[in-house]
Amino acid sequence: MHSQDYPARTGARLLVDALRVQGVDTIFCVPGESYLSVLDALRDARDDIRLIVCRHEGASANMAVAYGKLTGTPGVCLVTRGPGATHASVGVHTAKQDSTPLLLLIGQIEREFAGREAFQEIDYRFMFAPLTKWVAQIDRASRVPELVSRAFQTAVSGRPGPVALALPEDMLTEIASVAATRHYEVVRAHPGTSDLHRLIVMLAGAQRPLLLLGGGGWDQNACVDIAKFAEANRLPTAVAFRSQDLFDNRNELYVGHVGLGINSSLAQCVRDADLLLVVGPRLSEVTTGGYELLKVPGLKEGQQLVHVHADPDELCRVYQADLPINAGMAAFAAAARRLDPVKSTAWHSWLGAARQSYLDHITVSDQGSYNSKRFVDMSQVVAYLRERLPADAIIANGAGNYTTWIHRFYQYRTFRTQLAPTSGAMGYGLPAAIAAKLRYPGRIVVAVAGDGCFLMYGQELATAMKYSLPIIILVVNNCMYGTIRMHQERNYPGRVYGTDLVNPDFAAFAQAFGAKGEIVKRTEDFPAVFEKALAAEAPYLIELRVDPDVITPSSRLSEITLQSTAHADRKD
Numbered sequence: 001m002h003s004q005d006y007p008a009r010t011g012a013r014l015l016v017d018a019l020r021v022q023g024v025d026t027i028f029c030v031p032g033e034s035y036l037s038v039l040d041a042l043r044d045a046r047d048d049i050r051l052i053v054c055r056h057e058g059a060s061a062n063m064a065v066a067y068g069k070l071t072g073t074p075g076v077c078l079v080t081r082g083p084g085a086t087h088a089s090v091g092v093h094t095a096k097q098d099s100t101p102l103l104l105l106i107g108q109i110e111r112e113f114a115g116r117e118a119f120q121e122i123d124y125r126f127m128f129a130p131l132t133k134w135v136a137q138i139d140r141a142s143r144v145p146e147l148v149s150r151a152f153q154t155a156v157s158g159r160p161g162p163v164a165l166a167l168p169e170d171m172l173t174e175i176a177s178v179a180a181t182r183h184y185e186v187v188r189a190h191p192g193t194s195d196l197h198r199l200i201v202m203l204a205g206a207q208r209p210l211l212l213l214g215g216g217g218w219d220q221n222a223c224v225d226i227a228k229f230a231e232a233n234r235l236p237t238a239v240a241f242r243s244q245d246l247f248d249n250r251n252e253l254y255v256g257h258v259g260l261g262i263n264s265s266l267a268q269c270v271r272d273a274d275l276l277l278v279v280g281p282r283l284s285e286v287t288t289g290g291y292e293l294l295k296v297p298g299l300k301e302g303q304q305l306v307h308v309h310a311d312p313d314e315l316c317r318v319y320q321a322d323l324p325i326n327a328g329m330a331a332f333a334a335a336a337r338r339l340d341p342v343k344s345t346a347w348h349s350w351l352g353a354a355r356q357s358y359l360d361h362i363t364v365s366d367q368g369s370y371n372s373k374r375f376v377d378m379s380q381v382v383a384y385l386r387e388r389l390p391a392d393a394i395i396a397n398g399a400g401n402y403t404t405w406i407h408r409f410y411q412y413r414t415f416r417t418q419l420a421p422t423s424g425a426m427g428y429g430l431p432a433a434i435a436a437k438l439r440y441p442g443r444i445v446v447a448v449a450g451d452g453c454f455l456m457y458g459q460e461l462a463t464a465m466k467y468s469l470p471i472i473i474l475v476v477n478n479c480m481y482g483t484i485r486m487h488q489e490r491n492y493p494g495r496v497y498g499t500d501l502v503n504p505d506f507a508a509f510a511q512a513f514g515a516k517g518e519i520v521k522r523t524e525d526f527p528a529v530f531e532k533a534l535a536a537e538a539p540y541l542i543e544l545r546v547d548p549d550v551i552t553p554s555s556r557l558s559e560i561t562l563q564s565t566a567h568a569d570r571k572d
């Protein structure tokens, strides 16, 4: 066919049609004059693609990342040039660290003005080069289908991640006649027969193996398959930082979370394991305890590493694996499930001890709670959620010490019930919860945020109201940027600076948006208020007043100050 045989369409319409071809059903945006033509085309496509209009591009990008994480297909965020793109960059960074497919579409200045530092001009090919898997500018309308197709293809294949496309304003109104492309195909490597054979030989020779799951590119089936493999071999199974929903935490093989606030005996397991079977994670700084739990580059004497990752460039980059396997999670898990199990009983007591230690670690006792009459005890709140919430409830959080209670005491049971940024980006929880409720209106969605974290994107309550999303938001209020204060006391004891907060009345704040808001000051009052929130048909914010001294589930700020001061004195 000749190009004139295809209908003549503007760049904007070609873009929206290309998004439709890729199955996009939701776009998160803050509007800009740079892409009015796209808005206009989206208006005509509104039965197929819903447009979620947010109050800050950082929030819309976070929503798109969470949406991409939940669906496994690229979340789409549409923003304007300069200020919009810079705001949205946090989501791009999170998508990269989280191995989550994301497409950021950016309105761009007219081609004619490029290079003059026109109004809000940025060259996104430079700006987003280190943040994305791929970034391009579409300079001709006739290339829209091709480049959109490539964007999706790149975002989902291998190690999933973010891509960005800049869309010059005049390109979007240019007319072209060009064929549509097909829906993307996820392309990922499969493990080789010899890889799998070596894996089994190594496992058969192991005394203390540990399976560690994490990273991106998982799906429900892959999780089932890897669980079957773990069960057939009775492998103690841990998860990497914020990958807790890849394996049922109630399965007797689950031994815990290798992340912030790690159980010290699990840390010891990682150190003592003679075979680490790492499926999916990069072995990041957090998962390796600052590269201390596992030594760079070759682990320690007597310790072997099997590393399975979808990106060949990631293998042997930091840690030199004894057996690097380049494979996608689904392909690897399916192949692992089919392997004949190793009939070894060598590690049964090692598994038993690790599991018992996990169970001890998540046990909440009244004795462990501090000042529970004057403050809310987060351990008990999370223990309550753990028993009360169904397996498919989604918990979303950002960054802060408050997350260590969720990581430690909550039990994730099914795939994609945890939305937690491995980038440690504050402000992610509320936008992620909004995206989750849009995707799964029938499921319970709880955002947990610190008083610092929440106000990064607290205005998105307006978005939750606009789209009638009854999410529950727990604001853990300790009147400070607690994480930073904790590090401050460790490093500069008694010299508090820049870490205290003066907060609004969070319940009144929520009410100002038309949402529900309530303050809980005592642990025993939490269940009744939470039940009201579950029954509500509007967003429901519960402010939890917690003891500022209880800085982690196992430490007090005042004790850290004392210890650090004594330590500093000894050094003098």
Ligand SMILES: Cc1ncc(C[n+]2csc(CCOP(=O)(O)OP(=O)(O)O)c2C)c(N)n1
Binding pocket: 399, 400, 401, 402, 403, 424, 425, 426, 427, 449, 450, 451, 452, 453, 454, 476, 478, 480, 481, 482, 483, 484
């Ligand atoms: C966007 C962003 N800015 C700054 C930081 C650094 N940071 C990490 S945790 C934290 C404090 C979080 O405070 P809050 O949400 O109140 O939680 P808390 O630690 O008090 O429980 C800060 C400032 C970050 N991780 N992300």
Ligand SMILES: [Mg+2]
Binding pocket: 400, 450, 451, 452, 476, 477, 478, 479, 480, 481, 482
């Ligand atoms: Mg705080």
